[in-house]
Amino acid sequence: MDTKDRCTIVYADDAMIHHVLMRAMAQSHLLDLVYCASNGRELIDYLHENEHELPEICILDLHMPVLNGIETAKIVKERFPSIRIFGLTSSSDENERMELRDAGAEEIFSKEQMPLLMKQLAPSL
Template identity: 40%
Template sequence: MKMNRSVKIVFADDSDIHHFLLESLMSKFVRLQLLIKAKDGEELLHDLSEIQEIPDVAILDLHMPNMDGLSAAKDLLLRFPFVKIYGFTSSSDEKEKEAMLSSGFYKVFPKNKLRELLTELSELP
Protein backbone atom coordinates (compact mmCIF):
# COMPACT_ATOMS: atom_id res chain seq x y z
CA MET A 1 0.00 0.00 0.00
CA LYS A 2 1.38 3.36 -0.98
CA MET A 3 1.15 6.08 1.68
CA ASN A 4 1.01 9.59 0.22
CA ARG A 5 -1.48 11.28 2.52
CA SER A 6 0.20 13.71 4.86
CA VAL A 7 -0.09 13.28 8.62
CA LYS A 8 -1.13 16.62 10.12
CA ILE A 9 0.53 17.30 13.45
CA VAL A 10 0.09 19.82 16.23
CA PHE A 11 2.81 20.13 18.86
CA ALA A 12 2.86 21.71 22.33
CA ASP A 13 6.00 21.89 24.44
CA ASP A 14 7.41 24.73 26.51
CA SER A 15 11.02 23.99 25.49
CA ASP A 16 12.57 26.01 22.65
CA ILE A 17 15.11 23.22 22.15
CA HIS A 18 12.35 20.71 21.39
CA HIS A 19 10.69 23.14 18.96
CA PHE A 20 14.01 23.45 17.15
CA LEU A 21 14.65 19.68 17.16
CA LEU A 22 11.14 18.95 15.90
CA GLU A 23 11.48 21.35 12.98
CA SER A 24 14.95 20.01 12.14
CA LEU A 25 13.87 16.38 12.18
CA MET A 26 10.55 16.91 10.39
CA SER A 27 12.35 17.89 7.20
CA LYS A 28 13.44 14.25 6.92
CA PHE A 29 9.85 12.94 7.04
CA VAL A 30 8.00 14.05 3.90
CA ARG A 31 4.58 12.77 5.02
CA LEU A 32 4.55 14.85 8.21
CA GLN A 33 2.96 18.28 8.10
CA LEU A 34 3.33 20.55 11.14
CA LEU A 35 0.16 22.63 11.49
CA ILE A 36 0.90 24.28 14.84
CA LYS A 37 3.67 24.44 17.40
CA ALA A 38 2.81 26.02 20.71
CA LYS A 39 4.43 26.70 24.08
CA ASP A 40 1.53 25.24 26.11
CA GLY A 41 -1.88 23.65 25.77
CA GLU A 42 -3.73 26.95 26.00
CA GLU A 43 -1.80 28.42 23.06
CA LEU A 44 -2.28 25.22 21.08
CA LEU A 45 -6.05 25.21 21.54
CA HIS A 46 -6.27 28.91 20.69
CA ASP A 47 -4.21 28.46 17.54
CA LEU A 48 -6.32 25.44 16.53
CA SER A 49 -9.45 27.57 16.72
CA GLU A 50 -7.84 29.96 14.20
CA ILE A 51 -7.22 27.43 11.43
CA GLN A 52 -9.52 25.33 9.26
CA GLU A 53 -7.52 22.10 9.43
CA ILE A 54 -8.13 19.10 11.67
CA PRO A 55 -5.02 17.43 13.08
CA ASP A 56 -4.41 13.70 12.81
CA VAL A 57 -1.94 13.74 15.68
CA ALA A 58 -1.16 15.90 18.70
CA ILE A 59 2.20 15.67 20.45
CA LEU A 60 1.88 17.06 23.96
CA ASP A 61 4.40 17.64 26.70
CA LEU A 62 3.05 16.70 30.11
CA HIS A 63 4.38 19.63 32.14
CA MET A 64 3.74 23.06 30.60
CA PRO A 65 2.73 26.45 32.02
CA ASN A 66 -0.87 27.77 31.69
CA MET A 67 -2.31 24.43 30.51
CA ASP A 68 -0.56 21.08 30.90
CA GLY A 69 -0.72 18.14 28.52
CA LEU A 70 -3.46 16.30 30.43
CA SER A 71 -5.82 19.29 30.31
CA ALA A 72 -5.00 20.00 26.68
CA ALA A 73 -5.63 16.35 25.75
CA LYS A 74 -9.05 16.45 27.40
CA ASP A 75 -10.06 19.54 25.40
CA LEU A 76 -8.56 18.19 22.18
CA LEU A 77 -10.45 14.92 22.44
CA LEU A 78 -13.73 16.77 22.99
CA ARG A 79 -13.17 18.82 19.82
CA PHE A 80 -11.44 16.16 17.72
CA PRO A 81 -12.37 12.69 19.04
CA PHE A 82 -10.31 10.88 16.40
CA VAL A 83 -7.02 12.70 17.00
CA LYS A 84 -4.19 10.45 18.20
CA ILE A 85 -2.47 12.06 21.14
CA TYR A 86 1.15 11.20 21.81
CA GLY A 87 2.77 12.11 25.09
CA PHE A 88 6.21 13.66 24.95
CA THR A 89 7.80 13.94 28.35
CA SER A 90 11.05 13.95 30.27
CA SER A 91 9.24 12.49 33.28
CA SER A 92 10.37 9.05 34.37
CA ASP A 93 7.48 8.75 36.83
CA GLU A 94 5.45 5.69 35.80
CA LYS A 95 2.35 7.06 37.55
CA GLU A 96 2.47 10.17 35.37
CA LYS A 97 2.80 8.03 32.25
CA GLU A 98 -0.14 5.88 33.39
CA ALA A 99 -2.18 9.04 33.99
CA MET A 100 -1.44 10.16 30.44
CA LEU A 101 -2.52 6.83 28.96
CA SER A 102 -5.69 6.67 31.05
CA SER A 103 -6.52 10.24 29.96
CA GLY A 104 -6.68 9.29 26.31
CA PHE A 105 -3.05 9.49 25.20
CA TYR A 106 -2.36 6.87 22.54
CA LYS A 107 1.30 6.39 23.48
CA VAL A 108 3.99 8.14 25.53
CA PHE A 109 7.51 8.81 24.27
CA PRO A 110 10.45 10.10 26.30
CA LYS A 111 11.88 13.36 25.00
CA ASN A 112 15.12 11.69 23.93
CA LYS A 113 13.14 9.54 21.45
CA LEU A 114 11.80 12.28 19.17
CA ARG A 115 13.20 10.67 16.01
CA GLU A 116 11.50 7.37 16.91
CA LEU A 117 8.21 9.20 17.54
CA LEU A 118 8.38 10.92 14.15
CA THR A 119 9.29 7.65 12.46
CA GLU A 120 6.17 6.03 13.96
CA LEU A 121 4.01 8.96 12.84
CA SER A 122 5.41 8.81 9.30
CA GLU A 123 4.26 5.19 9.09
CA LEU A 124 0.65 5.86 10.11
CA PRO A 125 -1.88 4.81 7.45
Template identity: 40%
Template sequence: MKMNKPVKIVFADDSDIHHFLLENLVTKFVRLQLLIKAKDGEQLLDQLSNINVVPDVAILDLHMPSVDGLTAAQYLLSRFPFIKIYGFTSSSDEREKSDMLASGFLKIFPKNKLRELLIELSQLA
Protein backbone atom coordinates (compact mmCIF):
# COMPACT_ATOMS: atom_id res chain seq x y z
CA MET A 1 0.00 0.00 0.00
CA LYS A 2 1.44 3.34 -1.07
CA MET A 3 1.53 6.02 1.62
CA ASN A 4 1.09 9.61 0.56
CA LYS A 5 3.94 11.60 2.02
CA PRO A 6 3.49 15.28 2.73
CA VAL A 7 4.55 17.77 0.09
CA LYS A 8 7.46 19.66 1.64
CA ILE A 9 7.34 23.37 0.80
CA VAL A 10 9.79 26.24 1.05
CA PHE A 11 8.48 29.78 0.63
CA ALA A 12 10.17 33.11 -0.07
CA ASP A 13 8.26 36.39 -0.18
CA ASP A 14 9.05 39.78 1.26
CA SER A 15 5.46 40.47 2.34
CA ASP A 16 4.54 39.86 5.99
CA ILE A 17 0.87 39.50 5.09
CA HIS A 18 1.62 36.64 2.69
CA HIS A 19 3.66 34.89 5.38
CA PHE A 20 0.69 35.19 7.74
CA LEU A 21 -1.78 33.98 5.11
CA LEU A 22 0.39 31.04 4.09
CA GLU A 23 0.93 29.93 7.69
CA ASN A 24 -2.80 29.97 8.34
CA LEU A 25 -3.89 28.40 5.06
CA VAL A 26 -1.31 25.62 4.92
CA THR A 27 -2.68 24.15 8.17
CA LYS A 28 -5.94 23.41 6.34
CA PHE A 29 -4.13 21.02 3.97
CA VAL A 30 -3.08 17.75 5.59
CA ARG A 31 -0.67 16.84 2.79
CA LEU A 32 1.34 20.08 2.92
CA GLN A 33 4.31 20.67 5.19
CA LEU A 34 5.87 24.13 5.37
CA LEU A 35 9.61 23.69 5.95
CA ILE A 36 10.89 27.24 5.53
CA LYS A 37 9.49 30.75 5.26
CA ALA A 38 11.93 33.42 4.16
CA LYS A 39 11.77 37.14 3.48
CA ASP A 40 13.91 36.88 0.34
CA GLY A 41 15.89 34.43 -1.73
CA GLU A 42 19.09 34.94 0.23
CA GLN A 43 17.40 34.08 3.52
CA LEU A 44 15.77 31.03 1.90
CA LEU A 45 19.08 29.72 0.57
CA ASP A 46 20.77 30.31 3.95
CA GLN A 47 18.02 28.41 5.78
CA LEU A 48 18.15 25.56 3.27
CA SER A 49 21.84 25.07 3.99
CA ASN A 50 20.91 24.36 7.63
CA ILE A 51 18.41 21.54 7.06
CA ASN A 52 18.85 17.99 5.84
CA VAL A 53 15.47 17.72 4.14
CA VAL A 54 14.95 17.96 0.39
CA PRO A 55 12.01 20.23 -0.43
CA ASP A 56 9.48 19.09 -3.02
CA VAL A 57 8.22 22.56 -3.90
CA ALA A 58 9.43 26.14 -3.75
CA ILE A 59 7.01 29.06 -3.87
CA LEU A 60 8.94 32.15 -4.89
CA ASP A 61 8.01 35.78 -5.23
CA LEU A 62 9.63 37.39 -8.24
CA HIS A 63 10.61 40.76 -6.74
CA MET A 64 12.45 40.45 -3.44
CA PRO A 65 15.38 42.35 -1.95
CA SER A 66 18.82 40.80 -1.94
CA VAL A 67 18.18 37.64 -4.03
CA ASP A 68 15.15 37.70 -6.34
CA GLY A 69 12.95 34.78 -7.37
CA LEU A 70 14.73 34.12 -10.68
CA THR A 71 18.14 33.88 -9.03
CA ALA A 72 16.81 31.74 -6.19
CA ALA A 73 15.12 29.42 -8.71
CA GLN A 74 18.37 28.90 -10.61
CA TYR A 75 20.16 27.91 -7.42
CA LEU A 76 17.34 25.65 -6.24
CA LEU A 77 17.18 23.82 -9.56
CA SER A 78 20.94 23.26 -9.55
CA ARG A 79 20.88 21.89 -5.99
CA PHE A 80 17.52 20.07 -6.13
CA PRO A 81 16.96 19.05 -9.78
CA PHE A 82 13.51 17.56 -9.07
CA ILE A 83 12.10 20.51 -7.13
CA LYS A 84 8.91 22.06 -8.50
CA ILE A 85 9.02 25.84 -8.51
CA TYR A 86 5.90 27.96 -8.50
CA GLY A 87 5.85 31.69 -9.00
CA PHE A 88 3.87 33.87 -6.61
CA THR A 89 3.82 37.44 -7.81
CA SER A 90 1.78 40.60 -8.11
CA SER A 91 3.50 41.41 -11.40
CA SER A 92 1.24 41.72 -14.41
CA ASP A 93 4.18 42.11 -16.78
CA GLU A 94 3.93 39.30 -19.34
CA ARG A 95 7.65 39.53 -20.14
CA GLU A 96 8.51 38.91 -16.48
CA LYS A 97 6.14 35.94 -16.39
CA SER A 98 7.77 34.59 -19.57
CA ASP A 99 11.19 34.96 -17.95
CA MET A 100 9.96 33.03 -14.92
CA LEU A 101 8.65 30.16 -17.03
CA ALA A 102 11.84 30.10 -19.09
CA SER A 103 13.86 29.92 -15.85
CA GLY A 104 12.14 26.73 -14.73
CA PHE A 105 9.02 27.89 -12.93
CA LEU A 106 6.20 25.42 -13.57
CA LYS A 107 3.35 27.84 -13.09
CA ILE A 108 2.78 31.37 -11.87
CA PHE A 109 0.04 32.34 -9.44
CA PRO A 110 -1.05 35.90 -8.71
CA LYS A 111 -0.80 36.83 -5.04
CA ASN A 112 -4.56 36.86 -4.63
CA LYS A 113 -4.70 33.13 -5.54
CA LEU A 114 -2.73 31.62 -2.66
CA ARG A 115 -5.53 29.22 -1.73
CA GLU A 116 -5.70 27.93 -5.32
CA LEU A 117 -1.93 27.44 -5.33
CA LEU A 118 -2.11 25.39 -2.13
CA ILE A 119 -4.98 23.32 -3.53
CA GLU A 120 -2.82 22.49 -6.56
CA LEU A 121 0.16 21.59 -4.36
CA SER A 122 -1.95 19.36 -2.14
CA GLN A 123 -2.77 17.26 -5.21
CA LEU A 124 0.86 16.55 -6.11
CA ALA A 125 1.83 12.90 -5.93
Protein backbone atom coordinates (compact mmCIF):
# COMPACT_ATOMS: atom_id res chain seq x y z
CA MET A 1 0.00 0.00 0.00
CA ASP A 2 1.35 3.43 -0.96
CA THR A 3 2.08 5.64 2.08
CA LYS A 4 -0.08 8.39 0.53
CA ASP A 5 -3.07 6.06 0.92
CA ARG A 6 -2.39 5.30 4.58
CA CYS A 7 -4.25 6.87 7.47
CA THR A 8 -2.01 9.60 8.91
CA ILE A 9 -1.57 9.91 12.67
CA VAL A 10 0.06 12.27 15.16
CA TYR A 11 0.68 11.14 18.74
CA ALA A 12 1.42 13.00 21.97
CA ASP A 13 2.77 11.22 25.04
CA ASP A 14 5.50 12.23 27.48
CA ALA A 15 6.86 8.66 27.76
CA MET A 16 9.34 8.04 24.93
CA ILE A 17 8.90 4.26 25.20
CA HIS A 18 5.32 4.74 24.06
CA HIS A 19 6.59 6.59 20.97
CA VAL A 20 8.63 3.50 20.07
CA LEU A 21 5.66 1.19 20.67
CA MET A 22 3.29 3.44 18.70
CA ARG A 23 5.67 3.57 15.72
CA ALA A 24 5.98 -0.22 15.65
CA MET A 25 2.23 -0.76 16.04
CA ALA A 26 1.33 1.84 13.42
CA GLN A 27 3.75 0.35 10.91
CA SER A 28 2.46 -3.18 11.48
CA HIS A 29 -1.12 -1.97 10.88
CA LEU A 30 -0.27 0.00 7.70
CA LEU A 31 -0.81 3.35 9.42
CA ASP A 32 1.45 6.35 8.83
CA LEU A 33 2.63 7.86 12.13
CA VAL A 34 3.90 11.23 10.90
CA TYR A 35 4.81 12.87 14.23
CA CYS A 36 5.32 12.08 17.92
CA ALA A 37 5.26 14.89 20.48
CA SER A 38 6.25 14.76 24.14
CA ASN A 39 3.51 17.20 25.16
CA GLY A 40 0.42 18.91 23.80
CA ARG A 41 2.19 22.20 23.02
CA GLU A 42 4.65 20.43 20.69
CA LEU A 43 1.74 18.72 18.95
CA ILE A 44 -0.22 21.97 18.46
CA ASP A 45 2.93 23.69 17.13
CA TYR A 46 3.43 20.83 14.66
CA LEU A 47 -0.17 21.09 13.44
CA HIS A 48 0.16 24.85 12.91
CA GLU A 49 3.40 24.36 10.98
CA ASN A 50 1.77 21.67 8.81
CA GLU A 51 -1.71 23.11 8.26
CA HIS A 52 -1.35 22.39 4.53
CA GLU A 53 -1.09 18.66 5.26
CA LEU A 54 -2.99 17.83 8.44
CA PRO A 55 -3.18 14.27 9.77
CA GLU A 56 -6.47 12.41 9.92
CA ILE A 57 -6.02 11.17 13.49
CA CYS A 58 -4.63 12.64 16.71
CA ILE A 59 -3.93 10.26 19.61
CA LEU A 60 -3.41 11.87 23.00
CA ASP A 61 -2.14 10.75 26.37
CA LEU A 62 -4.09 12.30 29.22
CA HIS A 63 -1.25 13.29 31.56
CA MET A 64 1.55 15.29 29.92
CA PRO A 65 3.61 18.30 30.99
CA VAL A 66 3.15 21.77 29.46
CA LEU A 67 -0.26 21.02 27.91
CA ASN A 68 -2.23 17.93 28.98
CA GLY A 69 -4.44 15.76 26.79
CA ILE A 70 -7.70 17.48 27.75
CA GLU A 71 -6.46 20.98 26.92
CA THR A 72 -4.77 19.71 23.76
CA ALA A 73 -7.99 18.02 22.61
CA LYS A 74 -9.93 21.27 23.11
CA ILE A 75 -7.44 23.20 20.97
CA VAL A 76 -7.29 20.54 18.25
CA LYS A 77 -11.10 20.35 18.11
CA GLU A 78 -11.41 24.14 17.86
CA ARG A 79 -8.57 24.93 15.45
CA PHE A 80 -8.40 21.72 13.42
CA PRO A 81 -11.95 20.28 13.40
CA SER A 82 -11.21 17.83 10.57
CA ILE A 83 -8.84 15.82 12.80
CA ARG A 84 -10.35 12.87 14.68
CA ILE A 85 -9.15 12.62 18.29
CA PHE A 86 -8.60 9.48 20.37
CA GLY A 87 -7.30 9.13 23.92
CA LEU A 88 -4.70 6.55 24.94
CA THR A 89 -4.00 6.67 28.66
CA SER A 90 -3.00 4.70 31.72
CA SER A 91 -5.47 6.69 33.83
CA SER A 92 -8.48 4.77 35.09
CA ASP A 93 -10.15 7.92 36.48
CA GLU A 94 -13.59 8.00 34.83
CA ASN A 95 -13.96 11.75 35.46
CA GLU A 96 -10.75 12.45 33.54
CA ARG A 97 -11.82 10.15 30.74
CA MET A 98 -15.19 11.94 30.56
CA GLU A 99 -13.41 15.31 30.43
CA LEU A 100 -11.31 14.06 27.51
CA ARG A 101 -14.47 12.88 25.72
CA ASP A 102 -16.13 16.24 26.39
CA ALA A 103 -13.04 17.97 24.98
CA GLY A 104 -13.49 16.14 21.68
CA ALA A 105 -12.06 12.62 21.92
CA GLU A 106 -14.18 10.06 20.07
CA GLU A 107 -13.02 7.18 22.21
CA ILE A 108 -10.58 6.57 25.07
CA PHE A 109 -8.36 3.48 25.20
CA SER A 110 -6.10 2.27 28.00
CA LYS A 111 -2.40 1.92 27.11
CA GLU A 112 -2.84 -1.85 27.20
CA GLN A 113 -5.44 -1.49 24.44
CA MET A 114 -3.01 0.15 21.98
CA PRO A 115 -3.23 -2.90 19.66
CA LEU A 116 -7.04 -2.64 19.65
CA LEU A 117 -6.89 1.07 18.76
CA MET A 118 -4.42 0.38 15.93
CA LYS A 119 -6.63 -2.41 14.61
CA GLN A 120 -9.65 -0.10 14.71
CA LEU A 121 -7.80 2.60 12.74
CA ALA A 122 -6.16 0.21 10.26
CA PRO A 123 -7.42 0.23 6.69
CA SER A 124 -9.55 -2.69 5.60
CA LEU A 125 -7.56 -4.92 3.29
